[in-house]
Amino acid sequence: MKSIKLLIIIIVIVGAVGVIGLFGAKQTLEKQASEKVAAMIDENAQQEDLQTKLVNTTRFAYKQYKTAEKKDSKSPVALMKQVLNCKKLPAFLRLSEEMKDVFGLQAGSEESAAHFLVYLLKQQELESGIWTIISPKATKLAVGVKVDAGGYKYLDPASGVVAMYQDKIMVGPYAARYLMVDGADYQQVFVKLDENSDISFYKDFAHTVMAPPDMPLYVNLAAPVFDEPLVLGAVDGQSQDVAEASEEVQLTAYIDYIGQKHGGNVHRSFYFTDATKMTMILTKNYTLGILDANIEPQVEGNKLVFNIPEGEKLTLEDLPGAYIPVDQIIIERL
Secondary structure, eight states: OHHHHHHHHHHHHHHHHHHHHHHHHHHHHHHHHHHHHHHHHHHHHTOOOHHHHHHHHHHHHHHHHHTOOOTTOOSHHHHHHHHHTOTTSOTTTSOOHHHHHHHTOOTTOHHHHHHHHHHHHHHTTOOEEEEEEEOSSOEEEEEEEEOTTSSEEEEETTTTEEEEETTTEEOOHHHHHHHHHTTOOHHHHEEESSTTOOOGGGGGGGGOEEEOTTSOEEEEEEOOOOSSOEEESOSSSOSHHHHHHHHHTTOOSTTSEEEOOSSSOEEEEEEOSSOEEEEEEESSOOOTTSEEESSOOEEETTEEEEEEOTTOEEEEEEOSSOEEEEEEEEEEEO
């Protein structure tokens, strides 16, 4: 009997030590993150010029993003963050909601960089949201911050870039596109915040389509149909080769997934001149409820087959929820 009581006491003590340890780790992580963010905000508060504040905040977000750990990192700090984010933990042990955008920062995730910048701007009483931008070759998630005079200013925390015409006046996404359509060079419109900033996306900004936060984005594609089937990508469990192959035939890289991968509701419309069969092979079996199409597909496991009548279009509407990468697309004339 005494041995059982002793065992129970040991278990209770070990459990208590574990809880105290987790609580201490939580407090330490949140304190470090809060102090780093607070220091940047305090320094920014000394600035009266809004443009300077926005540039400083975006540069800070960019540098934090570039040093962020990968989602699958096995470092002690990364693993501790994962543990403290576990929904099964009691609320007092989990990371606070306020800190989730800070600790959600992940290497390679533009969405996490955008959320982090929105969080930083909110701490400075600046309203902002995530914009979806699509060029002929790539996709970008950036941040638009509202200003008192109306409209937005364009900030890209993942690439370390802001829209600032001739390095003087910050502009919004629509104005930036208009300036390039009107003949301005992309390097006149977009400014690098660091020597390592990546500005390559902006070469094609004149040809982008975009949507503000919580607004649907429409992408219209003239799909080519050849005498021989057009095959985009290999069946290899990856979607990147689908995006790359689609660029080569002047289709957007934005067709390498189904479902809601990005922030807003996206409508992709494929226009065909001839009766066409389009087959999408997914990286895993199709899940009902993540895609709404105007032409019902034939579903065979991980394969979606769309038969499009002559002169018709195929519209795919992404629905909230998960998304599935596309492994291969085959377009052929019926």
